[in-house]
Amino acid sequence: MNFELDDDQIAILDAVGGLLDRHAGAARAIELAAKAEYDHALEAALCDAGFLGVALADETGSLEAALITESVARAGGVVAVAAAALIAPGLTGKNLPGPIAVARVDPSRPNRSAPIRFAGHARTLLVLDGEHARIVTLETGDAEPTASNYGYPMARLSRAAMERGDDLPVGSGARLARWWRLAIAVEAVGAMGAALDTTVEFVKNRRQFGRAIGSFQAVQHRLAECAVLVEGSRWLAYEAAYADSEQAGVGKDGVCEERAATAAAHATAAAGRVFAETHQLTGAMGFTREHDLHVWSMRLQALRVELDGVSGQRRAVALARWGRSH
Amino acid sequence: MEFHWSAEDSEFREELLRFMAEHLPDDWEEISKGGPGSDDQATFSREFCALLADRGWLTQSWPKEFGGKDASPWRHAILGEEMWAAGEPRGPQYMNVNWIGPTIMEYGSEEQKALHLPLISRGDVLWCQGFSEPEAGSDLVALRTLAIRDGDFYVVNGSKIWTSYVNHAQYCFLLVRTDPESKRHRGISILLVPMDLPGIEVREIPSVVGDRYFHEVFFSDVRVPVGCRLGPEHEGWNVVAYSLQYERVGAARYARAARMLDALAQYADECGLLDDPTTLEKLGEARAACEASRVLTYRVIDLRAHGSPPTADTNVARVAGTLAERAVADLAMEIYGRDGLEYGSFADSHFRLAMTAGVAVGTTEVNLNLVAGRFLGLPRDS
Known part of the structure; x- marks a missing residue:
């Protein structure tokens, strides 16, 4: 056991931090959101610097990919980094052409899907369809952009597009779900961390009744409770991302089903609490596009409802731990 | 970052589980329902902790000079995990090894270390914790139990409340005010008080948590030798802060x-x-x-x-x-x-x-x- 970053991990985080300082940040996210655009320049920069390939590189793995994904989420990057750095390598053992969107077939929707993050800009689609996963190359006309306030460019996909392509073997569906859950957890941890930081800064500086509102215990305890949830989510996500072949409970697919679901269940539940408290404590200012909070908070809602939402993540935990097949 | 156990740590956990399977009695589940402070569990803890001590496990993370093995804190965490998961067969003695012992190592006199650390590492002593008072709960520094110096003794008067494990305890880790004029953090000292001194009276406070869970402990002109003071006089708050981090x-x-x-x-x-x-x-x-x-x-x-x-x-x-x-x-x-x-x-x-x-x-x-x-x-x- 060792919870400290090693020298290589520190170097990776420094390097990706520098890149994000130049290419990402809340102002950039707000500018792109106004036009519902994707940050192709940021994706290219991350790709060129090798950050999207660390999961499969010799000296690094999925934990480093998770650390990078968290950093990009913290910086409000409008890129499908989790799919590129974590999910695609985890599912296929290789890097796929980006941008990459991830979707699940919903039998109750025969014509088109619910809004899917990045689907309008994606070249590659990873589809979860029961026991199978599919890799689909998207074509013009597959996606129909959807207006959304939830922090990511979104589009609905035609059912035909989602059914194109060959099924990966039985079990690939569960494998995709595992990596997808881990990705949701890691992205939520990054966004929650930034939302909490910006709110802490706000309540330190905002004065009412002659004092900083952050000095009121009623405010402090709510942010402290959020910190407990975010820290728990963060370490659960790192532990889930740490795929060591000798580790108990980790299959040859790298990530442990129970750990990924646990990280996602805790993080998506925390996301709801963090959204509510950060917006409550930043008052009307926090709702404006002038303040940065919405860059992260609105994304938390999108992450909360993905893959059956919080309740689905929790059921996945229970089934992984106590389900009949175990 | 590495989130896996070393082979040695995994081996230790397995060995510990085998040991517990062998040494926990058949009716352990029933015994453990009362919690670490129940009569049965406190009594059993002496037998069980002695066995852990024989194997060098009870205080393995302590330094060698105090009878430990300098094992990593992880080793002690594995022990704690398996003990609590099983309902804590160490009874109240988990406190001894977790924080009372380490605090004595840090602040104790040579005599105190020589007396208490071997008792704790043999698994043959029970402690209670005299912190809370009727007017000093969360606001612990409001404590009022007085210990007035009289030659080579402190004369202790006051009361402690919500004390667990006291009915079997031989020693109390007692917070007192040694400077009657002092306020808040200043003027507090710690006494390691033998519970058989005259003038100590224990009363149970019946509660819905369970039988013999909470007690009130009254000190009436209890004469405690000065040599029982842990750490500097009047400056005991730092010692408390140290112990709380472990606790x-x-x-x-x-x-x-x-x-x-x-x-x-x-x-x-x-x-x-x-x-x-x-x-x-x-x-x-x-x-x-x-x-x-x-x-x-x-x-x-x-x-x-x-x-x-x-x-x-x-x-x-x-x-x-x-x-x-x-x-x-x-x-x-x-x-x-x-x-x-x-x-x-x-x-x-x-x-x-x-x-x-x-x-x-x-x-x-x-x-x-x-x-x-x-x-x-x-x-x-x-």
Whole structure:
């Protein structure tokens, strides 16, 4: 056991931090959101610097990919980094052409899907369809952009597009779900961390009744409770991302089903609490596009409802731990 | 970062589990329902801790000079996890090895170390903790129990409250005010008081938590030798702060909660409830809370293993532990329904142990204050 970053991990985080300082940040996210655009320049920069390939590189793995994904989420990057750095390598053992969107077939929707993050800009689609996963190359006309306030460019996909392509073997569906859950957890941890930081800064500086509102215990305890949830989510996500072949409970697919679901269940539940408290404590200012909070908070809602939402993540935990097949 | 156990640590855990399977009595489950302070468990702890001591496990993370093996804090954490998961067969002695011993090592005189550390590492001594008073609960520095110097003795008068494990204790880790004119943090000292001194009276406070759980301890002109003072006179608050950092995550209560949850899921399965999405969801929620508590406790152990000074990560972990315990206890009541209302039933036993979680060892509110101030950097008043 060792919870400290090693020298290589520190170097990776420094390097990706520098890149994000130049290419990402809340102002950039707000500018792109106004036009519902994707940050192709940021994706290219991350790709060129090798950050999207660390999961499969010799000296690094999925934990480093998770650390990078968290950093990009913290910086409000409008890129499908989790799919590129974590999910695609985890599912296929290789890097796929980006941008990459991830979707699940919903039998109750025969014509088109619910809004899917990045689907309008994606070249590659990873589809979860029961026991199978599919890799689909998207074509013009597959996606129909959807207006959304939830922090990511979104589009609905035609059912035909989602059914194109060959099924990966039985079990690939569960494998995709595992990596997808881990990705949701890691992205939520990054966004929650930034939302909490910006709110802490706000309540330190905002004065009412002659004092900083952050000095009121009623405010402090709510942010402290959020910190407990975010820290728990963060370490659960790192532990889930740490795929060591000798580790108990980790299959040859790298990530442990129970750990990924646990990280996602805790993080998506925390996301709801963090959204509510950060917006409550930043008052009307926090709702404006002038303040940065919405860059992260609105994304938390999108992450909360993905893959059956919080309740689905929790059921996945229970089934992984106590389900009949175990 | 590495989130796996070394081969040696895994081996130790397996050996420990085999040892427990061999040495816990057949009626252990029944014994353990009373909690670490019950008569049965306190009595059994002497037998069991002596066996742990024989194998060098009880205080293996202590330095060699104090009878330990210099093992990493992780080793002690594994021991704590398996002990709590099984219902703590060390009884109240978990306190000795977690924080009383380490605090004596740090602040004790040579005589105190020579007397107490061997007793603790042999597993043959029971302690209680004299912190809270009727007017000093969360606001511990409001304590008023006086210890007035009279030659080579302190004369102690006052009372302590909510004291657990006292009915078997030979020693009390007692906070007193040695300077009667002092206020708040100044003027406090710590006395390691033999419980058989004349003038100490113990009364049980009946409670819904269980029999012999809370006590009040009265001190009337108790003459305590000056040599029993731990650390400097009037400057005992630093010693308390040191001990609290060890105490707050000393008990691996998440491990107990996680074990209870596994048993609860098994019961739910037998009742056919694992097909019910709502039950699955609640089980998953509680499991995530237990796991969050586990990783946050590991974070504190890791900081200790790296020699870091205490941080507010300890308070983060403590709050998470309370959330986990409550989640499991509430769910146990919900799944067992009215059967949980019977005294001593599975749900009842766990519920009663869990109900003190947010109050014992510093309230959740005190921990949240520390998280807000030290972890988030929020201002006290400005």
